[in-house]
Amino acid sequence: MAAHETPYRYDAARAGELETRWQAQWLATGANRAANPGDESFDATRPKYYILDMFPYPSGVGLHVGHPEGYTATDIVTRYKVMRGFNVLHPMGWDAFGLPAEQYAVQTGVHPAVTTRSAIDNFRRQLQRLGFAYDWSREFGTIDPDYYRWTQWIWLRAYHSYYDESRGCARPIAELEAKCRHEDRPLGDDGVVWSQSTPQQQQAYLDTLRLAFIGSQTVNWCPALGTVLANEEIVDGRSERGSHPVFRMPLRQWMFRITAYAQRLLDDLALVEWPDSTRTMQSEWIGRSEGAEVKFAVEGFGDLTVFTTRPDTLFGASYMVVAPEHPLVEWALAKCPKNFKEITEYVAWSRNRSDVDRQAESREKTGIALGITAMNPATGESIAIWTADYVLMAYGTGAIMAVPAHDERDFAFAARFKLPSRQVVAAADGTPFTADAAACGAGVACNSHNGDLSIDGLTTAVATTTMIDWLTATKRGARRVNFRLRDWLFSRQRYWGEPFPIVFDERGMHFPVSESALPVQLPQLVDYAPVQSDQPVPPLGKATAWVNTTAGEAGIDAKLLDPATAVRRETNTMPGWAGSCWYYLRYCDPKNAARFVSKEAEQYWMGDRGVDLYIGGSEHAVLHLLYARFWHKMLFDLGEVSTVEPFAKLFHQGMITSFAFERADGTLVATDAVHEADGGWIETAAHAPVTRVIAKMSKSLKNVVTPDEVVAEYGADTLRLYEMYMGPLAESKPWNTRDIAGVFRFLQRVWRLAIDERTGELQLARKADPAVERQLHRSIHKVAQDIERLAFNTAIAALIELVNAATRPTAMKDAADGGLTADQLSRFLRALAPFAPHICEELWQRLGERTSITKSQWPAVDESQLVDEILALPVQIQGKVRAHVTVPFNADAAQIEAIVLGDAKVQEAMAGRPPKKIIVVPKRMVNVLV
RNA sequence: AGGCCUGUGGCGGAAUUGGCAGACGCAGCGGACUUAAAAUCCGCAGAGCUCACCCUCAUCCGGGUUCAAGUCCCGGCGGGCCUACCA
Known part of the structure; x- marks a missing residue:
């Protein structure tokens, strides 16, 4: 036609x-x-x-x-x-x-x-x-200033709070400040009390407790982006965005004390209905490990504290390693050791390397002895202290005890530098210990005793607790839980972000902007480009009139600072995550x-x-x-x-990927450089066969599809339906333009079910077909179930089947002999409406409805229509399907057995052998064993 | 290197709790309608065997549990994601 x-x-x-x-x-x-x-x-x-x-x-x-x-x-x-x-x-x-x-x-x-x-x-x-x-x-x-006003407000709430460890929750820092003043507490190890401290000292003390605080940190500086980045924003030593090298440098920055919440962030993962993989990733990111901190005495320095998850191997600690940034390195250098120059060079070299360099190089361990020793608290032996970049300052205490016999990294380091090793654990399964490899698994302690303590013969778990008890009792250490999670670096040297509601006076003290003065508006800057510099320089610094203001102008509480006081605004901005x-x-x-x-x-x-x-x-x-x-x-x-x-x-929805083509050598070819021939694909220019592979959509592969083009060619309902019909929501799936025609044709059938294409008139069935009616109930039931479990592809399949069943054959002369009745169509449209709302609204209104289908009720399902009166059951003989029988849907096992055994095909398949056992699975199948 | 996920027709996928593998769609093939084509409608369609089948084989490969395995267990292989010297 x-x-x-x-x-x-x-x-x-x-x-x-x-x-x-x-x-x-x-x-x-x-x-x-x-x-x-x-x-x-x-x-x-x-x-x-x-x-x-x-x-x-x-x-x-x-x-x-x-x-x-x-x-x-x-x-x-x-x-x-x-x-x-x-x-x-x-x-x-x-x-x-x-x-x-x-x-x-x-x-x-x-x-x-x-x-x-x-x-x-x-x-x-x-x-x-x-x-x-x-x-x-x-x-x-x-x-929107109306929005980021409250982003700033929340930040201020964190700024005004600290984490009360005793109560396990955040509290106003004013409470703590009052307590400090009232009790006149010492603020640090030096014993100077609150009332004898300067305001700067008092503020510095509170800054060690605030949830949003300023502190000097080794940060990840990315010169190419002109900003510092959070640990989470770095992948393989490069910026997650743009993949630029990242360097470490110390900087005074705003931070969030997220580490205070580490345990709760971990525990409460149990309360949410999230994909396991995501919960696992979060819990691994938080990285809780249980162990002990152990103090090793260094003569003249004091205690060198390490964190270890294997305190049971303390007797095997044969040397120590500290991170190049560890204060002990400076202390050792101050003693002018023989290899002063080499140590200085090594430290400078390892500090200046970006993370990407560190990781690009082989795993070959580097390091240098500091020429000093510590005393192993268990053995009393003097052991050498080294520095090496495989020990990270940011994790634990930045120092480790090395047990080469039972730790792979320590083993590699000891092998490289010919350091001593001692076995202190025997494998539980009797595997003999060799000096060729580290034995990292659990086992039974050995060679682990001194005059005061023996853990020999104890399993790793028991040896661990015994050792911790001994360390605690002798004040040489304590049980400790350590997290991998670090505090969140929250400031960026960029223009396009929320300004911090904070100012500094000439002493360098910070003061919060009052809530009533929010938002602190981002000033209009003509030149907002990042400043090229070895040092981070925030672009907001260029807004000198905005930066240099008075306390009153900036909205600082007059009780905190005289309104006439000259202040400088914070010029960092919040990161995109805020x-x-x-x-x-x-x-x-x-x-x-x-x-x-x-x-x-x-x-x-x-x-x-x-x-x-x-x-x-x-x-x-x-x-x-x-x-x-x-x-x-x-x-x-x-x-x-x-x-x-x-x-x-x-x-999590899966990624929509696209097709691309791959040459024999593994290189990719853009889709527009390939044509299809004889069921295969040929790279047009080279006349060489290529294979179709799945790739991310990218401009270079010419396989990007935009919603605009699909909408222009088929409409929004078709696009929506296709995306949901491609496969399970969670999986990644390739876009295949060819397949869209299928769902488009489905919508055309839906339309044709209701509308005569030649006249535009509504066409409806005179009376309901019982089989179609039955299927309609089942489809609606299945669609509802499938929506609840986010299985949209199978929901759509059920609707397609229904429409196929209701479609009139071409030969049908009178449209009223087939299709759906008005009532059936009404129910069908409501079941399809969530998926394809426009076409359903149109047909719904053409049915004479005056309120939107959006506001309609989900169609009711008659439960009795969901069950068959007669069921066809497959019958297996010896586990293979040999026959089918029909039984009443509510037949019990005995009735079904009788029907099965009376069936001619069953008897034929049984070939006269008596049944040994009959397994009847109600409503599913029957298995006869002979 | 470790952890998690995954592997089903030519393609996307279905099989919700261990119970008839391949729903539905694409591509393909046949038919009806048409002068013809497109569109539409009806049908066929995992592979094998001489047609058919209540035959044989078949859910990456090899074992196992079970009356019964795509589904559960063990061991490999391939693909994806995450972590990556975290002591």
């Missing part, structure tokens, strides 16, 4: 027309608005459900097809839950501060405020074109000018367990998700939020 004969066919143009029409309508009528408690339209009888997407970082290039995957999934659940009678919160916004926007601005010469706003506008347009049921009235960006640490809270109450979120809105939407469903990429498994949990716990301690964890259920 020619196109002119089917002018009312569902094609790209029709899809585009009806989709944009309904999108405008939904937006205009606020169809997707969620009412807050206290709002006029709020219905308190409904349960709440909070569905959150990880909000995007709007980039200049716009959305790619990976973005809508997770967004479509949450949209389906949103629409489904609304139809099921929930009050659903489903918001969207923009994570818009940060490095990429700034780098893009520097490249293009356009201010990041301008490029970011236009990127946001483009992202919003693209998302709205896909018909997602976001409550757009709640939209905000992290760059805004995403609490955005899910702001969505609950985005316009609140008095609080970051009202108690009522927070308690309602966060409920008992926080966000009910959070979907986003697994690349945020450690960074964002750990930081957000940390902020949330601080806010919980301070009484600002009511749940312990922010995200109850987390799910």
Whole structure:
């Protein structure tokens, strides 16, 4: 039939027309608005459900097809839950501060405020074109002063708090300060008390306890990015973004004392419904290890403390190693040892190397003896102290006891430098000890006794506790838990971020901006480029009029500082992660000018367990998700939020990959340089066969697909359906443009089921076909179940099967003889609506409905339609299917046995042999053993 | 080097608790309709064997548990992700 004969066919143009029409309508009528408690339209009888997407970082290039995957999934659940009678919160916004926007601005010469706003506008347009049921009235960006005002406020709350170890939670630091003053405590080891200390000393003391504090730290300096980076932002010694080399240097920076929360961040992973892999990654990142600290006496220096997880091997510690940055190195150099020059050179060399150099080189250990010794507290022996860069200053105490017999790293080092070794553990399974390798496993202690203590013969676990008890009793050490997690470096030498609400006076003391003076606005800068320098120089320093101000002007409490005092503003800014640490809270109450979120809105939407469903990429498994949990716990301690964890259920969508082609030598070829021939692929220019492989979408491979092009060719409903039909949400899956036709044809069939393509008239069945009716109930039931378990691909398959069953044959003369009745169509459309909302809304309205399908109820399922009266059961003889029998659905085992044994084919297969055993699995199958 | 995940037709995938392997879609093949093609509708379709099958083989490879294994256990091989001198 020619196109002119089917002018009312569902094609790209029709899809585009009806989709944009309904999108405008939904937006205009606020169809997707969620009412807050206290709002006029709020219905308190409904349960709440909070569905959150990880909000995007709007980039200049716009959305790619990976973005809508997770967004479509949450949209389906949103629409489904609304139809099921929930009050659903489903918001969207923009994570818009940060490095990429700034780098893009520097490249293009356009201010990041301008490029970011236009990127946001483009992202919003693209998302709205896909018909997602976001409550757009709640939209905000992290760059909005109304938002970052509260980011600054939360930071101030942390600044004003410390971690009370005795209570295990954050408390106002004012309480601690009052206590210090009242008790007139000594502030440090030197015994100087509070009242005898200068204000600077008092502040420095409090800074060792604040949750948001300033401190001098060895930081990761990335000259190419012109900023310092958090440990989490470094991969293989290079910046996660851009892969630039990173160097270590000491710097005074704002930090978060996330380590105070290490144990709780670890423990509470048990409370959340998250993928195991993500919980494992977080717990490994936190890196709890149990062991002991042990003091080794160094004559003239004092104690050299090490952390070890194997105190049971203390008798085998035959030398020690400290990190090149360890204070003991300076002390040793001060004694002018023979190899002073070599030590100095080694330390300088290892310090200046970037991490990438350290790791690029072979594992060959380097190091140098310091020419001093320590006393092994167990053996009383003098053992040499070395320095080597395989010992990290940032972990434990920056010093180790080396037990080459039972530690692979120590073994390699000892082998290289011919250092002594002693066996102190015998393998539990009797494997003989050799000097060729370290025996790291557990076993039984040996050669481990002195006049006071013997752990010989004890298993590793018992030997460990015995040793710790002895160390504790003799004050040579103690039980200790150590974490790999380090404090979070929270300042960046960049322009495009939240300013810190803090100023410094000429003494270098810091003062917080009052809450009432927030936000501290980011000043408009014409030149915001990073400053090329060996030393970090924040671009905000160029805003001299903004930086140099008075206490009064900056909003410092007059009780803290005279308003006329000259002060300098902090010129570092917060890192890109700041805004995403609490955005899910702001969505609950985005316009609140008095609080970051009202108690009522927070308690309602966060409920008992926080966000009910959070979907986003697994690349945020450690960074964002750990930081957000940390902020949330601080806010919980301070009484600002009511749940312990922010995200109850987390799910990661897989990556959408693409095809590329690979030559015989393993190099990749762009898709446009290849053609298909005889079921294979040929590189056109070289006439050589290539194989199809799966690769990430990239410009160079010419395999990037954008939602805009798919929407133009098929419409948004088809794109949504295709992305959900590709496979399980969690898996990574290749985009295959060819396959889109399948779901598009499905929507065309849906359309044709209701609409006569030639006339545009509604066409419906006169009466319901019982088989179709039955299948309709089953499909709706399955779709509901599948949505609950996020198995959208199988839900769609069920709907396709239903439509195939209901489709009229071409030969049918009267359309009313087939298809669906109005009532059936109504129910079918509601089941499909979460997936393909536009076409369903259109057909729904054509059925005569006047309220949006969005607001309709999920169709009811008749349970009796889900069971068959007669079941076909496969019958196995000796475990192989040999026959099928039909039985009543409620037949018991005895009845089924009788039917089976009476069946001719069964008897034939049994060949006269008597049944030895019959296994009947109700409603599944029968197995006869002879 | 370690940890976690994963391996099913030509392709994407299904099989929810151990119970008929390959649902559904793509690509392919055949038919109806058409002067013809497209579109549409109906059918076929894991491999093997002489057609068919209530035959044989088959879920990366090799063992095992079980009446029964894609699914559970052990050992390999391949792919992916994470961590990577963390004492």
